[in-house]
Amino acid sequence: MTPKPFVKGVGAVAAFAAIVLTGMSIRSSPVQADDEVNNDESKIQIGFAIAPVPLNLTGKDRRLVGLGSYIVNGANDCNACHHSGTPPNFEYLPGGNPYFNQRKVVNPATYLGGGQNFGPVGPPPSPDIITRNLTPDKTGHPEGGHTFAEFLQIIRNGKDFDHLHPNCSATRTTNCIPAFTGVDGDLLQIMPWPYYQSMTDHDLLAIYTYLSAIPCIDTIVAGQPQLRNICH
Numbered sequence: 001m002t003p004k005p006f007v008k009g010v011g012a013v014a015a016f017a018a019i020v021l022t023g024m025s026i027r028s029s030p031v032q033a034d035d036e037v038n039n040d041e042s043k044i045q046i047g048f049a050i051a052p053v054p055l056n057l058t059g060k061d062r063r064l065v066g067l068g069s070y071i072v073n074g075a076n077d078c079n080a081c082h083h084s085g086t087p088p089n090f091e092y093l094p095g096g097n098p099y100f101n102q103r104k105v106v107n108p109a110t111y112l113g114g115g116q117n118f119g120p121v122g123p124p125p126s127p128d129i130i131t132r133n134l135t136p137d138k139t140g141h142p143e144g145g146h147t148f149a150e151f152l153q154i155i156r157n158g159k160d161f162d163h164l165h166p167n168c169s170a171t172r173t174t175n176c177i178p179a180f181t182g183v184d185g186d187l188l189q190i191m192p193w194p195y196y197q198s199m200t201d202h203d204l205l206a207i208y209t210y211l212s213a214i215p216c217i218d219t220i221v222a223g224q225p226q227l228r229n230i231c232h
Ligand code: HEC
Pocket: 071, 072, 076, 077, 078, 079, 080, 081, 082, 118, 129, 130, 131, 132, 133, 134, 143, 144, 154, 160, 161, 162, 164, 187, 188, 189, 190, 191, 192, 196, 207
């Protein structure tokens, strides 16, 4: 018996390890990392270019604000549902409605102020499902002063911290969703959280930081006190 085959085996393992390591070092090479950073940088630049309102960057990571704007205004259409405008121009300024073949100008006065009514998701006494005001209040926290930890629960799990449309029960008989519908009244309805929940923590932090950089709007609609916001 000679130890040679064993030594050979070690050599083969070492060579294999070297190949794996080389492969790994190619995958995480600085070129690739630079590409990823640049990719984010172009999103950040576009994000700042397309933000339809002045942004308050004080005390905020500007890269997160820019990326958040890209996600909110470029990759998704949060304002389509969360604006507080009315027909015929909805979220656009008169003369700036792209569907009228006019150059797009988003109305800053109704931007993410909430109030679009999607109607009920069950028979009476189900209340209408109405989009929320996402703008920050005087605390600087977006959408009604929610913390980032709460925001994560809202987007990941659809949790409705405001309990605006609970299921009906012996003690709750008005503005409630009948249990037989199967609808869980503690969950946000219509809001596409089952899609947004797959975003990374980083992207969700970017959205949250952007939503805290936009101007506060106090949306005043009769019968909808939840849209009000304390701006000062
Ligand atoms: C298809 C319409 C629609 C779109 C698009 C949409 N939302 Fe919503 N969102 C809603 C509705 C409706 C509600 C309220 C649901 C309810 O009352 O059950 C809501 C609720 C929310 C809430 C909860 C607010 C609170 O006070 O608890 C947050 C946060 C939110 N949306 C953020 C976003 C963000 C960020 C985007 C874009 C990435 C977005 N939404 C896109 C319809 C939409």
